[in-house]
Amino acid sequence: MNNSLQFKGKFIIQGVVHCVTGLHIGGNTEGFEIGGVDNPVMRDPLTDQPYIPGSSLKGKLRHLLEWKLGKIELHPNHEETYGPHWCGECPACVIFGPASDERQIREKAGPTRLTVRDAFLTEESANMLQQWLGEGMFTEVKTENALDRVTSAANPRPMERVPAGAEFGFTLIFDVYRDEDPKLLKELFSAMAMLEDSALGGSGSRGHGQVELRNIRAEWRSLGYYTNGEKPKPINAVQNKRIKEIVSGFQESDWKVQ
Numbered sequence: 253m254n255n256s257l258q259f260k261g262k263f264i265i266q267g268v269v270h271c272v273t274g275l276h277i278g279g280n281t282e283g284f285e286i287g288g289v290d291n292p293v294m295r296d297p298l299t300d301q302p303y304i305p306g307s308s309l310k311g312k313l314r315h316l317l318e319w320k321l322g323k324i325e326l327h328p329n330h331e332e333t334y335g336p337h338w339c340g341e342c343p344a345c346v347i348f349g350p351a352s353d354e355r356q357i358r359e360k361a362g363p364t365r366l367t368v369r370d371a372f373l374t375e376e377s378a379n380m381l382q383q384w385l386g387e388g389m390f391t392e393v394k395t396e397n398a399l400d401r402v403t404s405a406a407n408p409r410p411m412e413r414v415p416a417g418a419e420f421g422f423t424l425i426f427d428v429y430r431d432e433d434p435k436l437l438k439e440l441f442s443a444m445a446m447l448e449d450s451a452l453g454g455s456g457s458r459g460h461g462q463v464e465l466r467n468i469r470a471e472w473r474s475l476g477y478y479t480n481g482e483k484p485k486p487i488n489a490v491q492n493k494r495i496k497e498i499v500s501g502f503q504e505s506d507w508k509v510q
């Protein structure tokens with residue numbers, strides 16, 4: 253075991269994912285009821301409300317960061333697909349975990365730093381959507397047409413989506429094990445900035461899934477927070493800032509872990 257690793261605490265980064273356009277994160281169609289819509293969205297089975305799975309958000313951020321870092325490479329032993337990076341050393345591997353079962357590589361990377369919680373509709377959004385759509389309704393069905401190039405006959409393709417304007421509360425948890433770990437936050441934030449000019453979920457190239465990250469706030473919870481009631485330390489550098497400003501103004505001194 254690498255003894256330079258020691259748990260020091262967690263940065264908790266929160267805010268809302270604001271849907272600038274309709275959002276479609278595809279759900280399971282298996283066992284879907286007769287008369288249900290094609291292309292349903294993911295739903296929380298407890299509340300029946302749509303949500304953004306942490307895995308979707310984490311996967312998208314990783315994808316954006318790997319492109320930014322130029323880490324889109326074929327694994328030497330699995331050459332069929334361009335999967336997540338596996339080296340164990342680059343920021344993508346350390347933040348998101350290396351796609352490797354090899355012990356040496358996993359040890360080099362240390363524990364996966366980032367945890368992404370499922371993002372649920374804010375209470376305000378859930379109320380707003382029901383005002384627009386009706387009690388217990390949180391989604392709309394958008395029908396797109398693929399036109400026959402000769403006859404112009406339409407081939408309609410319905411898709412369920414969360415309407416523009418909806419907001420989901422997100423939480424990212426970044427664990428710190430080494431003094432230099434907070435430097436990696438700049439990479440994470442740049443992936444978040446790229447997300448605003450990319451898309452979440454399906455049909456992004458056709459306008460779905462444009463999002464903004466709003467109301468961003470962050471705090472440091474040291475080891476003492478978990479052991480003897482130490483207070484969390486708010487990170488003032490992110491207050492009232494958009495993600496692009498957080499990246500461009502990033503200073504390691506704002507993210508000191510002592």
Ligand SMILES: [Zn+2]
Binds near residue numbers: 337340341
């Ligand atoms: Zn890597």
